[in-house]
Amino acid sequence: MPPEPVLSLAFAIVAGLVLGGSVAAVSCRNRVHAGLFLAVALVGLALVFLRMGAEFLGFIQILVYVGAVAVLIVFAILLTRGSDSAHERRSNAPGIGIGLAVLLWGVLAWGILHRSPGAIATPSPPPSMAVRDLGERLLREELLPLQTVGLLLTAALIGAALIALPEPGISPRPSGSHGSAGTETPPSSPT
Amino acid sequence: MDAPDQIFVLLKHAVVSWFPTPVQPWISAVLSIGAILAVYPMIFALTTVIERKALGRIQNRPGPNRVGPAGFLQFAADGIKSLTKEDIVPRAADSVVHFLAPLVVVVPPLLALAVLPVGRNMVALDLPETGLLFFLMVGTAVELGVFMAGWSSHNKYSLLGAMRAIAQLLSYELPLLLSTVSVVMLTGSLSLNAIIGHQSEVHAGVLLGWNVFTPWGAAGAVLFFIAALAEANRSPFDLPEAESEIVAGYFTEYSGFKFALFFLGEYLGLFAVSGLGITLFLGGWLPPLTVLSWVPSWLWFFGKLAVLMGIFIWLRGTLPRLRMDQLMRFAWQFLLPMSLINLLVAALWQYSTPWPHLLRWLPAAILFGIPYLLYHRAFLRQHPPRTYRYAS
Amino acid sequence: MLGGGILHGLAVTAKNFVGSFTDPERLVTLGYPEERAPAKENARQFPFLVFDGADPQAGLRCVACQICEKECPPQCILIVKSKTKKPDHLGKPQFFPATFDIDLSVCMSCQICVEVCPFDAIKMDQEFELATNDRFEGLLRHRDQLARPNAHFQKLHPTDAAAIDARRAEELAKAAAAATAAAAAPRKPAPESPPAA
């Protein structure tokens, strides 16, 4: 791969996608639009990953975040629709939150701009990420964390199903308590 | 011998070599994309006609037979009709989302089709590391489009349809993914070409090693295609668009060309997921027997696709629809455990390589047979055979 | 076994799929405008008026008795009796309809007008392709449009028509016999011919 220019057009586009999507996601008054913009931001982030050569992670990012998390979020918005007016009321003091965030970004940016050249001086050969290596790594060195994550996901699956189950009433909802073999579940399973 | 097999590859090379070197990758990409954009919608058009004719024959009627020879130009009439129809956007609809939804539904299946190898050396986008993952990732994006369509229409039927669709797609994604995992486990690669290559070893002199000829492959294929039917909203899992209940589901409020796009997207999704099933379990473009290898590889792929479509049409003409809770129960209580068992069977198959062949099938038979019997008993308990008495 | 019912169903549809190519008993559909089901003699669509001979005016059997107008359940018939009389097939002077309108958009093809007509003057046609762009005039049939020759009736309902024709011929013969008898006894006034029943 030829060395890429620092600020390419492609990067500008995907960064714009990420930032625009994020800003819209947190500022949209319409909650469903906010959820959809979150999906846009996450797709943008996946594109950033792809540009960095992390193909596998980029696809996982879309698979999990767009395919599952964003869909779940809009689904939850649908299920909880109409409880309040279609548009959410504004916070009393949005300024505080925004100010805090801007301040934080200023600090972070200052830190990055002043510290990073020293820290990241060595332009090493771009690392490659073979999926096979990743798998080897996960199943040999990181086996315990992997199992833990599997357990966590299983627990989350069952827990989510139990929490979301209605109190004994008329409407039977599908329970998801049958996928109980966590170790075989790949960590990317969208639940 | 290779000429008919490689005709499209050679043709593409010939065309590309006309151009100067710097633009050659671009020309190659354009040609591949153009081929996908031309071939699959064409198959879609033919499929709609054949499906309607076949359904007609199943129902003892001739089906469309007016436009063109034996009605085969019906798709053109339908296309013109949908293009010239008024595009109605409900006033209460969220017009931007309403406009984008059909695009979000159509584009992902097209992307997914790009990574499918349709013949020897014939794949538009070869991802040696992550081909399968790309496919699955692209498939999930459809959910968002469906949601957008259902929500933006501001129609209760659309909303119900979208909620059904999302619940269904999310639940069936899991068995779909898990049944592909067994193939990945045994192939050791996410590359679709490698998966096909892995199936090309010859058994008993004539039979090729399609995954479907192994216990885990057969079960995986069945599970995969059941989940695929659900992912593609095909009967008997067509609840999101159940016309007898919620009119047309999430695309109730679409008309004209946008409606046609939904239709197209649905069929492209069906092709894509069937193509994946062919690649994973049915040997991709490989022939079943070595003596048949003179038939061009791409013919095998599209032939298999046609056979699968025929089966899907047949199922559609026969089966009533499930109910929502049954659909979910089927996914979580049958498909998911079975696909987990299938993973186990695949692992056993892998580690029992030195055993004699029949003995290798034994654990699979036991592991699938016992749950099957249990399900059978549970079903009989729920639905015991009924007898009817007569008034005296 | 679980799944067996579905396989049974698949077998049935497969049988029907093949059967629709091989077994004409299964593929019952007709390609309508080109192919038509054979007309059934009893079939009825909308009424028409029968006339004898060549002239629809002179031969019209209707005597404007207005029974059908009265009996018609949806009241779709309008008859205006003529001021003058014209001879019927027996030569007897009868009124005739100056106006005889049937609004086919109201008519419900019940055939009661045919049943109650004592003169066999109104019968059911089998034409059904009456679609028109004109909602009001288009389906309002006037006397001259309604008049059809007896041959038409004979073609549509041969059994019925043969019986009626025979009866009418008999009446005619009886009337002719009465006329010759009357001619033989010129002094006496001509006897009334029996009413056509």
Added chain:
Amino acid sequence: MSAATLHLLLAAAMFCIGLAGALCRRNAILVLIGIELMLNAANLNFLTFWKYGPQPQPLDGPVFVLFSVAIAAAEAAVGLALIIAIHRRYRTTQLEEISRLRG
């Protein structure tokens, strides 16, 4: 400015947008959206350091991201389940209206 700096700035911006959303919004689901953005910013940071940083271990970043994605999925599932359960009881998803813990 290097590519690493750019990516880090992007991640920082994303994080701060998420933070602002989580702080300002009053709807539970929208707060969750903000949190998701913050998590993703962290993922981007991991990958940036993996790609452009010194590499003691070749796959540290991706492994971290993988685990983080898995945990984020679990978090989203549980969080949304909680929100739906709360909504079922209180008929609202506005955070300040959910003021009691006992139903």
Added chain:
Amino acid sequence: MNPAAAPRTFEVRPSPDAADPVHDGSLLEVSLGPQHPSTHGVFRMDVVLDGETVVKLKPVFGYLHRNHEKIAENTSYLGSMPYTDRLDYFCSLTSNWAYALTVERLAGLQVPERAEYLRVITAELTRLQNHAAVCGFLLQDMGALGTPLMYAFRERERILDLFESLTGARMMCNYMRFGGCRCDTPPGWLEQARSVVTGFGAFLDEFEALLSSNEILLGRTQGIGILPRELAINAGISGPMARASGVAYDIRKVDRYGIYDQFEFRVPLGDHGDVFDRYMIRALEMRESLRILGAALQRIPAGPVIDPKAKLRGFRPKPGESYGRIESPKGELGFYLISDGGPNPWRYRIRPPSFINLTILEDLCLGRSVADAVVILGSVDIVLGEVDR
């Protein structure tokens, strides 16, 4: 700008009653119909849904109200006959029969034996085609894409062909007359009918092979829309619906009108009263109808088809009242007539089985999903012509 041309805006009005769950958005109120693919005509169900579960259901009908009863009181006795065709337009011959039976009781007319046989034959053929079509529609509502319906219609076409050659019309037969039938069979009709009846048995076998053991169908219909026996009796449910709930009530057996006492047939009864039982009861009744038809086509005597005393015109029954009822394919179809000696009935009243069977729709659907509601409605077997009159 012209104010009329200004775009109308739709705004969400504040709810009139904040406590009403429909307005606070947790429940969804859907109006299924009157233009909905599976409400079997212009019928509407106002459904309140929690998710997909029906928590309230209000049947709304009257879209096809034609003022039939009042029109009949202003029309001659004969003139109402074609209108009875349009009550239950799937089964015009049984409606004819019920009306003719009532008028015959009013006027004391005798029906010749051949006419009685013809009535039994046409009524049982009607039952066959109605039950076949209903089973087909039920499965259509379940999403079987019309395949069973098309098979049912294939057979129904053959029966309708018989009707056409006998009565002149396929659906609006207008065949019965007071004191008999309008006309005798055309030559060859009885043989044709025999062959149709023979073929129908094969169709039934095929139909049951296609569906009766289908796991999806069992799952969709068993235990759904259970109508308890007591409710069926209390609500006045009749026909296959009542029999599926175990109520042994078949007017052919109870009243023995016509010549049904000369035929041997059984009345199938269900024990569960769910959708599957209603479907199976209809399937079994078709088999019993085939038995009746076989016997009737064998034994039909020669003779006149109408009472010679019956007058077509100037029909004025003596003052009095009468109630006639028959077992129509949908249930107990009754006509109540009061004559004041005039040419028109003074009072004319119908007891429509579809309408009365429909009254318990909400009881059957509550707590089930929309999909079930549609299937339950299909299993009730309504024809809106009869419901709305």
